[in-house]
Structures are given as structure tokens and as C-alpha cells.
Amino acid sequence: MTITRRAAIAAAATLAAPSIVRAQGAAVKIGMITTLSGPGGYLGADIRDAFQLAADTGMFGATKVELVIEDDGLKPAQAKQIANRMLKSDGIKLFTGIVFSNILEAVAPDVLEEGAVYVSPNAGPSSLAGKNCHRNYFVISWQNDSLHESAGENATRLGYKRMYLLAPNYPAGKDAITGFKRFFKGEIVGEAYTKLDQTDYAPEMAQIRAANPDAVFQFHPGGLGIAFLRQYQQAGLVGKIPMVLAAPSLDATTLGAVGEIATGMDVTSHWNSDFDNAANKRFVAGFTERFKRMPTYYASQGYDTALAIAAALKSANPGNAEAFRTAMLKADFASVRGAFKFGANQHPVQDWYGLRVEKGADGKLALVTKGKVLTNHGDAYAAQCKL
Amino acid sequence: MTLLAEQVLNGLQFGVMLFLLAAGLTLVFGIMGLINLAHASLYMIGAFAAAWVQGRTGSFVLALLAGLAAAAATGVAIEVAVLRRLYARDHMDQVLATFGMILFFNEAMAMLFGRQPLMAAVPGWLGGSVEFIPGVPYPVYRLAIIVVGMAVAALLYGLIGHTRVGMLIRAGATHREMVRALGVDIGLLSTGIFGLGAALAGLAGAMTGPLLSVQVGMGDRILITTFVVIVVGGIGSVRGALAGALLVGMVDTLTRAFLPGLLKSVMVATEADAIGAGLSSMAVFILMAVVLLVRPRGLFPAHG
Numbered sequence: 001m002t003i004t005r006r007a008a009i010a011a012a013a014t015l016a017a018p019s020i021v022r023a024q025g026a027a028v029k030i031g032m033i034t035t036l037s038g039p040g041g042y043l044g045a046d047i048r049d050a051f052q053l054a055a056d057t058g059m060f061g062a063t064k065v066e067l068v069i070e071d072d073g074l075k076p077a078q079a080k081q082i083a084n085r086m087l088k089s090d091g092i093k094l095f096t097g098i099v100f101s102n103i104l105e106a107v108a109p110d111v112l113e114e115g116a117v118y119v120s121p122n123a124g125p126s127s128l129a130g131k132n133c134h135r136n137y138f139v140i141s142w143q144n145d146s147l148h149e150s151a152g153e154n155a156t157r158l159g160y161k162r163m164y165l166l167a168p169n170y171p172a173g174k175d176a177i178t179g180f181k182r183f184f185k186g187e188i189v190g191e192a193y194t195k196l197d198q199t200d201y202a203p204e205m206a207q208i209r210a211a212n213p214d215a216v217f218q219f220h221p222g223g224l225g226i227a228f229l230r231q232y233q234q235a236g237l238v239g240k241i242p243m244v245l246a247a248p249s250l251d252a253t254t255l256g257a258v259g260e261i262a263t264g265m266d267v268t269s270h271w272n273s274d275f276d277n278a279a280n281k282r283f284v285a286g287f288t289e290r291f292k293r294m295p296t297y298y299a300s301q302g303y304d305t306a307l308a309i310a311a312a313l314k315s316a317n318p319g320n321a322e323a324f325r326t327a328m329l330k331a332d333f334a335s336v337r338g339a340f341k342f343g344a345n346q347h348p349v350q351d352w353y354g355l356r357v358e359k360g361a362d363g364k365l366a367l368v369t370k371g372k373v374l375t376n377h378g379d380a381y382a383a384q385c386k387l
Numbered sequence: 388m389t390l391l392a393e394q395v396l397n398g399l400q401f402g403v404m405l406f407l408l409a410a411g412l413t414l415v416f417g418i419m420g421l422i423n424l425a426h427a428s429l430y431m432i433g434a435f436a437a438a439w440v441q442g443r444t445g446s447f448v449l450a451l452l453a454g455l456a457a458a459a460a461t462g463v464a465i466e467v468a469v470l471r472r473l474y475a476r477d478h479m480d481q482v483l484a485t486f487g488m489i490l491f492f493n494e495a496m497a498m499l500f501g502r503q504p505l506m507a508a509v510p511g512w513l514g515g516s517v518e519f520i521p522g523v524p525y526p527v528y529r530l531a532i533i534v535v536g537m538a539v540a541a542l543l544y545g546l547i548g549h550t551r552v553g554m555l556i557r558a559g560a561t562h563r564e565m566v567r568a569l570g571v572d573i574g575l576l577s578t579g580i581f582g583l584g585a586a587l588a589g590l591a592g593a594m595t596g597p598l599l600s601v602q603v604g605m606g607d608r609i610l611i612t613t614f615v616v617i618v619v620g621g622i623g624s625v626r627g628a629l630a631g632a633l634l635v636g637m638v639d640t641l642t643r644a645f646l647p648g649l650l651k652s653v654m655v656a657t658e659a660d661a662i663g664a665g666l667s668s669m670a671v672f673i674l675m676a677v678v679l680l681v682r683p684r685g686l687f688p689a690h691g
Contacts, residue, residue: 193647
């Protein structure tokens with residue numbers, strides 16, 4: 001997976017830049033541990049593909065990078081083993097890629113204790129955002145709660161008074177429910193924790209029907225969300241009880257899979273394929289052309305992670321963690337989501353938007369950006385973080 | 388009350404699904420003494436074949452047949468090519484080899500169909516819901532699964548209890564070597580049983596497609612529950628598989644639906660939700676432990 005397409009042109013372009021002393025020829029190794037198999041497989045694949053796209057289109061400039069990709073299979077123990085092998089045998093100092101919070105919680109302590117740097121393209125569990133924040137730990141995506149805080153705010157704005165909440169019983173699921181409640185002003189009529197490996201939601205559907213809420217908020221990323229939405233329809237709940245969702249429960253891939261069922265559903269996200277900025281247009285066009293599918297927001301985060309790392313690598317090497325940290329914190333890159341900066345706990349401070357599933361001009365269903373829900377939104381844990 | 392009725396139906400439907408998977412697994416384990424983890428892959432292959440054929444032809448009946456046929460063919464192929472060599476080996480070797488096959492089939496499916504979940508639609512004539520218990524609109528498709536599962540159970544009962552093949556199967560489960568000594572081609576019998584079990588797993592997969600999403604690794608998760616079923620029911624016994632499947636299906640569904648509510652009457656709501664969710668995930672394993680304590684060989688042990 002060595003990035004070889006870096007040509008003399010790119011090298012020439014950087015000659016004008018202030019001279020940076022770097023051992024020529026030694027590529028910076030980036031360890032990408034991500035979920036490529038199982039129901040969460042396409043999430044990791046999108047992150048990997050977008051990262052690779054950034055690398056192959058010269059975003060790393062003169063820096064030579066070598067991407068070492070491994071599949072964690074959504075198993076914390078396996079991910080931990082891979083991380084330790086990368087740290088000890090391969091001497092990798094810079095890590096990224098993890099999709100799921102439970103994997104990150106297993107891997108991050110090992111990586112950070114060894115003095116290596118972790119840059120998260122997706123998971124941002126609360127456990128690592130507050131008093132356990134770390135100088136070498138950066139999150140490009142969001143703190144988990146933010147996804148759901150924006151959904152809570154959206155539900156309040158949409159005028160729903162009684163909500164039913166569902167999420168899988170794992171760290172990010174709990175963050176989801178906490179986050180939603182923090183910004184939702186109405187009443188919670190029911191709360192259910194599902195299993196992370198559950199695919200049949202018939203019992204939950206019956207409970208929802210019995211509770212008869214104004215709307216349902218559910219957090220089921222990837223394939224889980226597809227199963228949930230289809231069963232929601234089969235239970236006759238689509239059109240009866242509306243749904244307010246956060247980005248993970250309805251992305252471009254799940255939308256393609258569930259189709260008409262999702263029409264009119266409200267989603268909140270920090271990024272959407274229709275964002276009107278130059279970086280995003282280049283990214284969406286490049287991604288769809290190369291991979292023949294619409295990028296999900298996971299892909300946008302993989303791309304932004306590559307850009308953020310590339311920007312930092314211009315002036316520092318992860319071997320010197322402090323210098324690399326200073327460079328990372330500048331966040332000197334054009335994010336595909338528009339404005340981007342780091343908060344006190346090195347998690348993003350960014351805007352959140354309300355999207356709705358509508359038919360586009362071409363008759364295809366798409367997520368259409370409707371307006372801003374939260375502006376310059378950080379997270380609730382930054383205050384507890386002392387770096 | 389209507390909620391309870393609906394949840395009982397859900398439990399029944401889940402139980403029937405588990406039975407289709409468990410029947411093949413328990414026969415293979417009981418008669419050939421083989422732990423076949425790749426059973427999960429046969430389920431996945433059935434689901435993929437059905438979703439693919441349905442996408443191509445739009446016919447659900449053809450899709451079901453394709454799912455059955457693909458899983459049965461794969462089952463027979465792996466039995467002849469690989470598993471036959473493992474009957475006499477240690478269980479650990481079997482686990483290793485069949486686990487390797489799971490990895491192989493998962494990757495093969497990912498190469499053929501990609502990692503993004505495939506969709507299968509509920510056929511129009513099975514869409515919608517009926518209110519056969521007043522106040523409980525229940526999806527027709529889930530009812531159809533219950534009916535098919537029950538029909539398969541009845542067929543298996545007839546086949547095993549009242550035919551010559553069934554007699555050989557029962558005899559094979561008790562004294563494999565004796566059956567061989569009496570001049571029965573036990574190799575052929577094994578292949579046949581294996582194909583039958585694979586076809587049932589394929590049927591389960593094909594029927595699951597329109598409910599859940601068809602994706603790589605979909606069988607790995609349900610496999611563990613299936614093993615719980617055959618341990619509870621008694622290894623090698625189809626009757627036990629049916630009883631175990633229905634019991635596990637009910638316990639899992641009902642604890643998931645009602646345990647948090649019950650706990651809420653004795654503790655704080657948020658804690659009740661979290662503890663309830665945890666306990667209901669454990670429920671089937673607690674059930675297995677209790678059954679093993681009371682009847683160490685399962686509810687309906689096959690071997691004398």
C-alpha cells in the first residue's frame with residue numbers, strides 16, 4: 001500500500017516552501033486499523049478509500065507516506081493485537097482508522113502509552129474526551145455525543161414533544177442517548193438498549209407501537225440501521241411515527257439500500273455531499289469517479305483525516321510527538337465540511353446541519369441540506385480536559 | 388395484553404428461524420460427530436443466492452429455491468471435499484477447519500457481492516400486515532415464516548420418525564459403526580444428511596433476507612445462538628432442536644421486551660434500561676446454564 005504516485009511535480013512544488021529537514025526516502029508509516037469485515041465493513045472501507053484517494057491525488061505533497069492497513073473485524077482484542085504489533089515490530093508512530101468506539105477504547109491506551117499519536121476519523125467516545133483526554137489524541141470527526149445533541153436540538157426545533165429512544169448497548173450507544181437528552185426539551189416516553197449484533201428488531205417495534213410517541217430517535221449505524229428501517233416499515237410504523245436521526249443511522253449507503261422508506265426522514269450531520277465549497281466538490285467528484293458510489297460521511301471524515309495529517313506532516317514528524325501536536329492543532333487544511341477547528345480537548349468545534357431525505361431533480365432520493373442546527377458546536381466534555 | 392400477544396408471536400418467529408438452523412447443525416453433530424462452524428456460511432450463502440436471484444428475476448419463489456439449492460450444493464461440496472476427512476479427527480481440528488471455511492466464504496462473498504449490504508424486498512403478496520388478533524397488526528411475512536418453519540418441522544418429524552431413511556439417521560446417531568457394519572453406505576448417508584441440513588440453513592437465510600439485511604458475516608452472529616439451541620435441546624435430536632429453538636426464541640424476545648419494564652418497578656428508570664438490556668442479552672445463556680445443571684444432556688437427548 002505504499003503511495004507511489006507522488007511524482008517529481010509534487011516534489012518540485014514544495015521546493016519553494018521553507019526548507020524542512022527530513023531524511024530523504026524514509027516514508028512516514030501510518031497504521032490504519034479499521035473495520036473492513038462484517039456489518040460495519042463498508043464504514044471502514046469508505047474511510048480507507050477516501051484516505052487513499054487523498055493520498056493518491058497528491059494531498060500529502062512531498063511527504064512520503066506508507067499506509068499499513070489492517071482489518072480489526074470489529075473485535076477489540078484483535079485490534080489491540082494489531083496495534084501492539086504495529087507499535088513494537090513495525091515502529092509505527094501514527095495511527096488512525098478505527099470506526100467503532102469500543103475498539104478505540106481498547107486500542108487508544110496502548111497507542112498513547114507508547115508515545116504514538118492517534119488521529120480519529122470516526123469514533124469519539126466520551127471516555128476519551130473529558131478528563132482522560134490526551135495530548136497525542138486527536139479527533140477529526142466529532143465527539144460521539146455531538147451527533148446526537150444535534151439530533152436532539154433538531155427534534156426540539158421540529159416541535160416533537162414525546163420521543164422514544166433506541167440505541168445499541170455499547171459506549172457510543174450510551175453516548176447517543178445521553179447526547180440526545182442533553183439537547184431535547186420534551187419528554188422521553190421510552191428508552192431501549194438493543195444488542196450491537198442484533199438484526200431483528202421485532203420486539204422493539206412492538207414496544208414503540210405500544211408507547212405511541214410523537215417521533216422515534218434511533219442510533220443504529222451501518223447495516224443495523226438498514227435492518228431497523230426496513231422492519232420499521234414492515235411493522236407499519238413508517239408514515240405513522242416520524243423519525244429523527246443522527247448521521248450514522250442514515251448515510252448515503254443506507255439510504256440507497258432502504259430507498260423510499262426513508263422519504264421525509266430528518267437527519268442531522270456535520271457534512272453532506274451537497275455542501276457548496278471547493279474542497280468538498282473536488283472530494284465528491286473524485287470519490288464518485290474513482291469508486292463508482294456516493295461517499296458517505298465516513299468517507300468525508302477519512303478524507304479530512306488525511307488532509308489534517310498531511311497538513312501537520314508538512315512541518316513535523318510524528319516521531320517528535322510534541323512538534324507534531326503543535327502542527328496538528330493549527331488544523332491548517334481546507335475541510336470538506338467548511339469551517340473546522342479543534343477545541344480544548346482536541347475534538348472538533350464545528351457546525352451541525354439539518355438534512356432531509358427528498359427526491360432530487362434527477363428523481364433519485366438524496367439527503368438535502370435544510371439549514372444550520374448548531375453553530376460552532378464543541379462538546380460537553382472539553383471543560384473537564386486539562387492538557 | 389395485545390403487546391404480550393405480539394411479542395409471543397415475535398418469539399415464535401425467531402424460534403422457528405433458529406430451528407431451521409439448528410436442525411441441520413444438530414443432525415450433523417449428532418450423527419457425524421462434527422462441529423460445523425461453517426453452517427453459518429451456508430446460511431449466508433442461502434441469503435445471498437436468494438437476494439441475487441430475486442434482484443434478477445423479481446420472483447420470490449425462485450429466490451427461495453435458489454437459496455435452498457445454493458446452500459445444499461455448497462454443503463454437499465464441502466462435505467465431500469473437506470469435512471469427510473474430519474469426522475474421525477479431534478473436535479479442535481474440526482473447529483479450526485470449519486472456522487477457516489467461514490473466513491473463506493466471508494471473503495468470497497465480499498469479492499462477489501461487495502461489503503455493502505444487499506437488499507431483498509418482501510414479495511407483494513406477502514407484504515402488509517393482518518390483524519388476526521384484534522389490535523395486533525402483525526406482518527404477513529413473519530407469519531409466513533412461522534408457517535414454513537412449522538411445516539419443515541412436521542416434514543422432518545415424518546422423515547425421521549416414519550421412513551427408512553429416518554430410521555437409518557436415528558440408528559446412525561446412536562451407533563454409527565454398527566450401522567456401517569450392517570452394510571449401510573454411511574458415507575452416502577452422511578452426505579445426504581449434510582445436504583439436508585445445508586438446505587435448511589439456506590432456507591433460513593433466504594427467508595431472512597427480506598427481514599434483515601443480507602451481508603457478509605451475517606451468519607456468524609446467529610451461529611452462537613444456534614449452538615445454545617442445540618445444547619439446550621440435546622445434541623443430535625431434531626425434537627430437541629425444535630423445543631430448544633422455541634424456548635430460546637421466546638426467552639430472548641420476551642426478556643428483551645419486558646425485562647427493562649419489570650426492573651423499572653424496582654429501580655431508577657435509566658439504570659433499569661441498562662441493566663435490563665444487559666440481563667436480557669445474557670438470558671439465553673443463563674437458560675443454557677440452568678438446563679445443563681438440571682439435564683446435562685439437554686431436554687431431549689438423542690443418544691440412548
